[in-house]
Amino acid sequence: xxxxxxxxxxxxxxxxxxxxxxxxxxxxxxxxxxxxxxxxxxxxxxxxxxxxxxxxxxxxxxxxxxxxxxxxxxxxxxxxxxxxxxxxxxxxxxxxxxxxxxxxxxxxxxxxxxxxxxxxxxxxxxxxxxxxxxxxxxxxxxxxxxxxxxxxxxxxxxxxxxxxxxxxxxxxxxxxxxxxxxxxxxxxxxxxxxxxxxxxxxxxxxxxxxxxxxxxxxxxxxxxxxxxxxxxxxxxxxxxxxxxxxxxxxxxxxxxxxxxxxxxxxxxxxxxxxxxxxxxxxxxxxxxxxxxxxxxxxxxxxxxxxxxxxxxxxxxxxxxxxxxxxxxxxxxxxxxxxxxxxxxxxxxxxxxxxxxxxxxxxxxxxxxxxxxxxxxxxxxxxxxxxxxxxxxxxxxxxxxxxxxxxxxxxxxxxxxxxxxxxxxxxxxxxxxxxxxxxxxxxxxxxxxxxxxxxxx
Numbered sequence: 001x002x003x004x005x006x007x008x009x010x011x012x013x014x015x016x017x018x019x020x021x022x023x024x025x026x027x028x029x030x031x032x033x034x035x036x037x038x039x040x041x042x043x044x045x046x047x048x049x050x051x052x053x054x055x056x057x058x059x060x061x062x063x064x065x066x067x068x069x070x071x072x073x074x075x076x077x078x079x080x081x082x083x084x085x086x087x088x089x090x091x092x093x094x095x096x097x098x099x100x101x102x103x104x105x106x107x108x109x110x111x112x113x114x115x116x117x118x119x120x121x122x123x124x125x126x127x128x129x130x131x132x133x134x135x136x137x138x139x140x141x142x143x144x145x146x147x148x149x150x151x152x153x154x155x156x157x158x159x160x161x162x163x164x165x166x167x168x169x170x171x172x173x174x175x176x177x178x179x180x181x182x183x184x185x186x187x188x189x190x191x192x193x194x195x196x197x198x199x200x201x202x203x204x205x206x207x208x209x210x211x212x213x214x215x216x217x218x219x220x221x222x223x224x225x226x227x228x229x230x231x232x233x234x235x236x237x238x239x240x241x242x243x244x245x246x247x248x249x250x251x252x253x254x255x256x257x258x259x260x261x262x263x264x265x266x267x268x269x270x271x272x273x274x275x276x277x278x279x280x281x282x283x284x285x286x287x288x289x290x291x292x293x294x295x296x297x298x299x300x301x302x303x304x305x306x307x308x309x310x311x312x313x314x315x316x317x318x319x320x321x322x323x324x325x326x327x328x329x330x331x332x333x334x335x336x337x338x339x340x341x342x343x344x345x346x347x348x349x350x351x352x353x354x355x356x357x358x359x360x361x362x363x364x365x366x367x368x369x370x371x372x373x374x375x376x377x378x379x380x381x382x383x384x385x386x387x388x389x390x391x392x393x394x395x396x397x398x399x400x401x402x403x404x405x406x407x408x409x410x411x412x413x414x415x416x417x418x419x420x421x422x423x424x425x426x427x428x429x430x431x432x433x434x435x436x437x438x439x440x441x442x443x444x445x446x447x448x449x450x451x452x453x454x455x456x
Contacts, residue, residue, distance in 0.1 A: 015039030017081030053379035174232035223271030298400020336416035337399030343369025344443030395443025
């Protein structure tokens with residue numbers, strides 16, 4: 001690749017340096033917030049063989065160049081445009097100006113949940129290994145090794161409010177250590193464990209003539225998110241009125257005192273009701289619509305990924321797992337089918353296309369979908385050609401239908417495709433693998449039947 005030629009081409013087709021508001025890059029993508037999106041020639045960008053994909057996502061222009069390449073191209077653009085590289089935080093702040101209220105909400109949830117996914121994935125994978133171990137007799141459930149590993153596996157979920165609080169505080173502009181302390185209040189040992197509430201509430205606080213249940217919020221999502229948001233408002237306003245000489249003492253004290261009281265008496269119970277309402281609503285759709293729920297969710301998920309709204313689903317999935325009356329993630333296996341189906345469609349393009357450049361993109365993109373990484377296939381191949389995306393929708397719907405028919409579920413969040421086998425409930429493992437094949441092959445066959453206009 002001629003890096004300078006590619007950089008000049010990108011500059012020319014995004015409206016030149018005068019149209020750049022902020023620019024930076026991640027591992028594989030050039031990320032640009034432009035002043036006027038009408039000056040961007042997306043069609044020309046997509047036609048360049050050195051560019052694997054170009055699209056707008058929530059107000060940000062993302063150009064997929066690949067690992068290593070993006071660094072060199074970005075450096076050349078920065079030099080020619082005589083501007084400094086923006087941090088990803090600056091780019092996020094700039095692009096938020098272009099988002100509507102729903103996109104901002106989804107982006108906020110994404111910014112909170114994405115950093116903590118490694119902790120949840122690690123715990124979920126260990127749960128999967130333990131489940132497989134019991135199923136295949138690798139160890140017994142009453143052994144010391146199992147007890148120790150079981151403790152490791154559920155720690156991230158038991159202390160989820162603290163982990164979430166720390167991440168949410170950074171997003172809301174609050175003190176993360178005060179937020180962690182607030183999360184600790186919501187899961188304090190003096191409160192009844194959240195997973196035993198189904199057997200009845202064991203005690204109440206009596207304040208101002210009213211009773212408030214002594215219930216903890218282990219593993220919950222919404223109560224701590226709302227509590228940290230409220231805490232950020234209280235903390236910011238206190239800093240405006242508390243004298244500087246007393247700020248380090250009074251502000252943290254009053255912030256925790258006020259927010260803790262509100263959280264236990266109002267936010268906690270309200271957040272639990274809202275979270276349970278969402279979870280039970282989804283479970284009702286899942287159980288009442290059956291196969292049709294799988295078709296609907298599996299077929300529509302990739303369209304949701306395009307908007308970026310899918311990151312907000314982590315909160316819903318975590319709430320499904322935390323709810324003692326549900327305790328399983330029945331959504332993620334369906335999302336997994338949609339992801340793998342994108343790979344099946346891309347592989348069909350690889351086998352049918354005569355375009356060497358397109359084939360060189362389609363093969364690795366299709367294979368990466370089997371590991372749950374869909375961006376290259378989605379934006380670089382399937383959406384680019386149109387009908388392969390429809391083929392992927394069909395494959396995702398077929399796989400989703402089989403998932404709901406056989407009631408496959410997972411015990412964690414964040415892992416799809418083949419790696420998702422490790423967090424599938426042991427009794428569902430075979431059906432999950434069958435569903436993967438249905439989605440992948442179904443999308444591929446549908447793409448071949450539909451056909452597509454091969455690029456010259």
